Amino acid sequence: MRGHIAKKGNKYYIVIDLDRDEVTGKRKQKWLSGYDRKRDAEKALPNVLSDFMKGTFVEPSKKTFGEIMKSWLEDKKTSVKHGTWKSYEWLVNSHIIPNLGNVQVTKLKPQHLHDLYHKTLIDKLSVGSIKKAHVLILDALNRAVIWGMISQNVAQYVDLPQGKKKKFEVWNEDQLRVFLDAASKDQYYMAFELAASTGMRQSEILALRRVDVDLQTKTASVRQAYTLAEVGHDFDDTKNDSSVRSIALFVDTVKLLESHFRHQDRERETNPLYNDSGLVIQTSVGTPLGPRNLMRHFYRIMEAIVKDDSDFPKIRFHDLRHTHATLLLKAGIHPKIVQERLGHSSINVTLDTYSHVLPNLQESVLKNIGDSITGTRIPTPKTTLID
Structure with a gap:
């Protein structure tokens, strides 16, 4: 197999002489990419010939990196949940394509992505979001390799920025009690109680059905999650297999649920507009409650508390889950139980x-064991009173 450089217009081309056509006997040629300079074409020729002979040659794609990402994003629409896809769409259309979309995919280099992560996005996104963007780019370019658009995935050679793990804020026992007392008259108090006493995710609370709550055994079974759909909402599988679980309920939570269910029964019987969806948490007319509506109630309660006490810490709804776990660990509950x-x-x-919570537990654990690893205790010296 031979090749040479040919000029056409203002461009230089690599021309590969292929085998003659078996039917017509005519010589076949492959013209590849126009180069601006003859020396660039001459430099590339040996590698191109080598790849042809090995059967590993990939014809350069004329697509831009932006076109590759758009095509990948569109195909992902049918393979992930809508809420997940919306997060992908935000990263691709708001941060990836605006910065690198016009680069021809065959000319995309590791430095392009390095500069995107370390210079452009580092001041706009969290390190976690940058890492997520990198995962999307890796997947899209891997597909481009498989489909023969590019010969290698340059994203695999890029180092990601490092950052401190995002810290979350939690309430202590007194602060949680203040919030729950303030929320006790709210329409969606039961949602706040479940978040604090079970550690369930918001999506799990909004999808919890009455049939999944057993007041006799004092358990709540997590079977599904509230998710956003293209139009409205949907009830889908939980985050992962381990998310399907049964949670033991505190006695107080059971009593609150009994009262809550009686109230729902009265609403169903007396309100002709009530359309019962069978959920533990639902609107005044029985329909599923959306997360935005719940958030409005949560932040309104918290702002009212802060208005009276400026030192009261503001937290996110998801931090009620962290508060639940932290209080259990501080109380000496085994981490395995908290995990479940x-x-x-x-x-x-x-x-x-x-x-960050666990080291604080060591002292109390050692006290329970004794004064040594064998469990023995050092006698306390007796004090002598001298007149």
Whole structure:
């Protein structure tokens, strides 16, 4: 197999002489990409010939990186949940394409992505979001390799920025009590109680059905999650297999649920507009409650508390889940039990998330063992009174 450089117009081309056509006997040629300079074409020729002979040659794609990402994003629409896809769409259309969309995909270099992560996005996004953007780019370019658009995935050579793990704020027992007291008259108090006493995710609370709550055994079974759909909402599978779980309920929570269910029964019987959806948490007319509506109530209650006490810490609704776990660990509950209640995929996730809490537990644990590893205790010296 031979090749040479040919000029056409203002461009230089690599021309590969292929085998003659078996039918016509005519010589076949492959003209590849126009180069601006003859020396660039001459430099590339040996590698192109080598790839042709090995059968690994990939014809350069004329698509831009932006076109690759748009095509990948559109195909992802049918393979992930809508809420997940919306987060992908935001990263791709708001941060990836505006910065690198016009670069021809065959000319995309590791430095392009390095500068995107370390210079452009570092002041706009969290390190976690940058890492997520990188995962999307990796997947899109991997597909481009498989489909023969590019010969290699340059994203695999890029180092990601490092940052401190985002800290979350939690309430102590007194602060949680203040919030729950203030929320006790709210229409959606039961949602706040479940978040604080079970550690369930917001999506799990909004999808919890009455049939999944057993007041006799004092358990709530998490079976589904509230998710956004293209139009309205949907009830889908939980985050992962370990998220499907049964959670033991506190006695007080059971009593509150009994009262809550009686109130729902009265509403169903007396309100002709009531359309019961069978959920534990639902609107005044029985329909599923959306997360935005719940958030409005949550922040309104918290702002009222802060108005009277400026030192009261502001937290997110999701931090009620962290508060639940932290209070259990502080009370000496084994991390394995906390993992099961939260539905973490492994105990390592629990230990990593709440590692800042665990060292504080060591002192109390050692006190329970004794004054030495064998469990013995050092006698306290008697004091002698001298007149």
